[in-house]
Amino acid sequence: MNIGEVAQASGVSAKMIRHYEEIGVIPKISRSMAGYRQYGEADVHMLRFVRQARELGFSMPEVKTLVGLWRNKRRKSGEVKKLALEHVVRLEAKIQQLSGMSKTLKHLAHCCKGDERPECPILDKLDSP
Amino acid sequence: MNIGEVAQASGVSAKMIRHYEEIGVIPKISRSMAGYRQYGEADVHMLRFVRQARELGFSMPEVKTLVGLWRNKRRKSGEVKKLALEHVVRLEAKIQQLSGMSKTLKHLAHCCKGDERPECPILDKLDSP
DNA sequence: TATAAACCTTCCCATCATAGTAAGGTCCAG
DNA sequence: CTGGACCTTACTATGATGGGAAGGTTTATA
Numbered sequence: 403m404n405i406g407e408v409a410q411a412s413g414v415s416a417k418m419i420r421h422y423e424e425i426g427v428i429p430k431i432s433r434s435m436a437g438y439r440q441y442g443e444a445d446v447h448m449l450r451f452v453r454q455a456r457e458l459g460f461s462m463p464e465v466k467t468l469v470g471l472w473r474n475k476r477r478k479s480g481e482v483k484k485l486a487l488e489h490v491v492r493l494e495a496k497i498q499q500l501s502g503m504s505k506t507l508k509h510l511a512h513c514c515k516g517d518e519r520p521e522c523p524i525l526d527k528l529d530s531p
Numbered sequence: 532m533n534i535g536e537v538a539q540a541s542g543v544s545a546k547m548i549r550h551y552e553e554i555g556v557i558p559k560i561s562r563s564m565a566g567y568r569q570y571g572e573a574d575v576h577m578l579r580f581v582r583q584a585r586e587l588g589f590s591m592p593e594v595k596t597l598v599g600l601w602r603n604k605r606r607k608s609g610e611v612k613k614l615a616l617e618h619v620v621r622l623e624a625k626i627q628q629l630s631g632m633s634k635t636l637k638h639l640a641h642c643c644k645g646d647e648r649p650e651c652p653i654l655d656k657l658d659s660p
Numbered sequence: 661t662a663t664a665a666a667c668c669t670t671c672c673c674a675t676c677a678t679a680g681t682a683a684g685g686t687c688c689a690g
Numbered sequence: 691c692t693g694g695a696c697c698t699t700a701c702t703a704t705g706a707t708g709g710g711a712a713g714g715t716t717t718a719t720a
Binding site: 447454457476480484507510511518522524527529530531 | 576577579584586587588597601605606607608609611613615616618619622623625626629630632633635636637639640643644645646647648649650651654657658659660
Binding site: 405438 | 666667668669670
């Protein structure tokens with residue numbers, strides 16, 4: 403398969419496939435005589451893996467580690483699980499942060515009449531220490 | 532006040548104050564004869580406002596709009612409230628998205644033994660379509 | 661067989677908010 | 691008057707992604 407075909411099949415853009423190769427998230431692939439990258443079925447799976455790890459919010463360094471584990475048939479599943487649970491912790495922290503913002507804003511908005519007049523507790527609150 | 536002092540007082544770095552001025556989030560400030568930016572008390576409030584709007588997750592274009600409303604004494608509080616509530620909607624959507632990721636990961640991690648062996652439903656799941 | 665379309669390659673640029681650095685000018689205290 | 695702390699602009703980088711240009715390859719069609 404050429405890069406366009408594997409991009410289609412995996413859902414990762416050709417642009418990003420080259421980028422992932424360049425930064426070492428996926429290994430360098432063999433080339434045709436003309437220099438075209440040549441992919442097989444396993445590569446479709448690998449790229450799909452990368453895409454889905456990204457969709458779960460893993461950082462690029464984590465994805466790189468995960469791809470290494472995915473390719474290593476002697477991996478310990480404990481390592482994978484550890485990464486996953488650490489990521490859950492970060493996700494929950496982010497959720498807490500966003501919930502805090504949302505709560506604050508909802509409270510401020512609730513205090514604001516929201517009419518034609520200029521008085522606005524939202525603006526008032528935002529410039530005080 | 533010079534930029535360092537107002538940075539200290541507002542909690543916005545001098546670097547970012549110059550940047551905000553350049554991209555028009557805050558108005559251009561007057562200069563001393565030597566070209567130094569000269570700030571007053573109101574500018575401390577304005578910068579604090581920008582910082583706190585950012586901390587609530589508003590985008591830069593939104594902050595720009597909010598600063599405009601903050602400076603406009605004939606604003607309608609309804610406009611501010613509308614922006615705030617739209618942002619709440621986006622925050623809640625983001626929270627839903629992250630919650631989905633977290634839930635998926637927790638489920639996968641729960642299914643993974645997490646021991647010395649290579650079998651791992653997390654990795655298996657991530658390369659399937 | 662010639663050519664055009666549809667690929668591929670590398671390289672460069674842009675995003676966005678933020679930080680760092682360098683080179684040079686200014687202000688103040690000793 | 692000099693040293694240090696401040697200021698100025700301008701350039702660089704980040705990280706994941708997209709866009710485009712210039713040029714080579716493959717394939718289908720006239």
